[in-house]
Amino acid sequence: MALLIRSFARSSCLLKQTSMLIPKRSTMATTAYEEMRNFWARNRKLNRPLSPFLTVYKPHLAMMTSLTHRVTGVVMQVALTGGSIILLCLPGDFRQNLEYVRQLSLGPIIIIAFKYILAFPVVYHFLNGIRHLAWDAGYGFSLKTLYKSGYFVMALTAVITTYFVFGIKCNAL
Amino acid sequence: MATVILLRACLRGPKNLLLQMRPLPKNANTEILSKQFTATPALATIEYFRARRGPFTPEEKRGKGHLMMASTHWKVERIVAIAMTGIMPACLFIQGSTMDHLLTTFVYLHGFWGIDGVLKDYLVKFVPWIGKVWYVLAIIGFAGLVNFNYNDVGITKAIQMLWSL
Numbered sequence: 001m002a003l004l005i006r007s008f009a010r011s012s013c014l015l016k017q018t019s020m021l022i023p024k025r026s027t028m029a030t031t032a033y034e035e036m037r038n039f040w041a042r043n044r045k046l047n048r049p050l051s052p053f054l055t056v057y058k059p060h061l062a063m064m065t066s067l068t069h070r071v072t073g074v075v076m077q078v079a080l081t082g083g084s085i086i087l088l089c090l091p092g093d094f095r096q097n098l099e100y101v102r103q104l105s106l107g108p109i110i111i112i113a114f115k116y117i118l119a120f121p122v123v124y125h126f127l128n129g130i131r132h133l134a135w136d137a138g139y140g141f142s143l144k145t146l147y148k149s150g151y152f153v154m155a156l157t158a159v160i161t162t163y164f165v166f167g168i169k170c171n172a173l
Numbered sequence: 174m175a176t177v178i179l180l181r182a183c184l185r186g187p188k189n190l191l192l193q194m195r196p197l198p199k200n201a202n203t204e205i206l207s208k209q210f211t212a213t214p215a216l217a218t219i220e221y222f223r224a225r226r227g228p229f230t231p232e233e234k235r236g237k238g239h240l241m242m243a244s245t246h247w248k249v250e251r252i253v254a255i256a257m258t259g260i261m262p263a264c265l266f267i268q269g270s271t272m273d274h275l276l277t278t279f280v281y282l283h284g285f286w287g288i289d290g291v292l293k294d295y296l297v298k299f300v301p302w303i304g305k306v307w308y309v310l311a312i313i314g315f316a317g318l319v320n321f322n323y324n325d326v327g328i329t330k331a332i333q334m335l336w337s338l
Contacts, residue, residue: 033230074291077284081314087325088317094325098334111338118335126261133254170337 061150069128072121112165119164124157253283268329273322276329281318285311 030038057063090097131149134140140149241249257279264272288307296303322328 070291073284073287077288080281080284080318081310084314084317084321085310087321094321094331095334098338102338114338115336122261126258129254130258133251133258136251168336170333 061147065128065131065150065153069125069132072125076121076125115165116161119161120157123160123164124153127153127156127160250283250286253279253286257283264329268333270322270327272329273327277315277318277322281311281315 087094131140131153134149140146260272260275260279264276285307288311289304292303292307318328321331325331326334
């Protein structure tokens with residue numbers, strides 16, 4: 001009892017403590033979202049420079065394979081959509097347009113380069129996609145395995161693309 | 174007993190108390206509004222393209238009109254990808270209109286989600302409507318491919334003819 005009276009006299013935190021025992025609504029004037037918005041507005045006003053992010057990286061295999069995967073995917077889909085829309089607009093059907101290209105008599109090196117450009121993204125994206133699916137299933141994250149699978153995909157892409165360009169011959173149908 | 178513990182905690186000072194309610198500091202300016210448009214038209218356009226790095230309310234993150242959870246959508250994407258690991262080698266050996274339709278559907282869906290992801294990663298924070306533009310473009314492209322499969326040679330035949338050059 002005497003302890004109680006003495007602590008009352010010594011500090012005022014007992015009164016603070018009792019106020020906490022009663023559940024009370026927050027006296028904060030702003031919500032979390034408003035505070036976050038204020039943070040960004042204030043920092044934007046200060047016009048702080050952006051710290052370097054892309055330029056400071058030394059390229060490594062994981063970064064390059066992932067980038068190539070994304071780039072090949074985007075390029076293929078854009079080519080597919082764009083090609084489809086262009087085919088809608090071209091006069092004549094596909095056979096006639098192909099005959100027109102055949103009559104241009106482009107040199108074989110151009111045809112080979114064109115076939116490489118068509119085949120490489122498909123093959124690379126397919127093989128690297130299998131690598132991605134393995135990661136999604138939880139396999140192959142250790143750095144050694146990652147590097148091995150990355151180099152394997154690159155080598156296999158080169159082999160398969162070359163086979164597609166030179167090994168597959170289609171008759172003029 | 175409990176009173177003694179409580180009193181001991183009080184005597185240690187307010188810093189050691191579990192529940193700390195700190196009132197808002199006096200100089201906190203709660204009136205800052207992030208202005209979207211400024212007086213001159215040139216500055217207004219820059220503001221329009223400024224990245225929104227947040228905060229995103231739960232409603233914004235959920236998006237409008239979704240019937241599927243994001244995790245379920247991710248599963249569907251993986252299922253399409255796994256199906257494609259079977260379809261792509263098969264189209265080397267089997268051709269015909271069934272393979273045409275299979276290829277078109279799966280490849281196009283996969284590519285649509287891919288570009289959607291890329292746009293969401295890089296562009297949507299600057300230009301929020303770009304996702305809708307891609308949706309419309311993709312529908313037109315898909316219509317073109319379906320038309321190609323029906324009224325023209327079809328995609329497998331087209332690749333064969335292309336390779337005969």
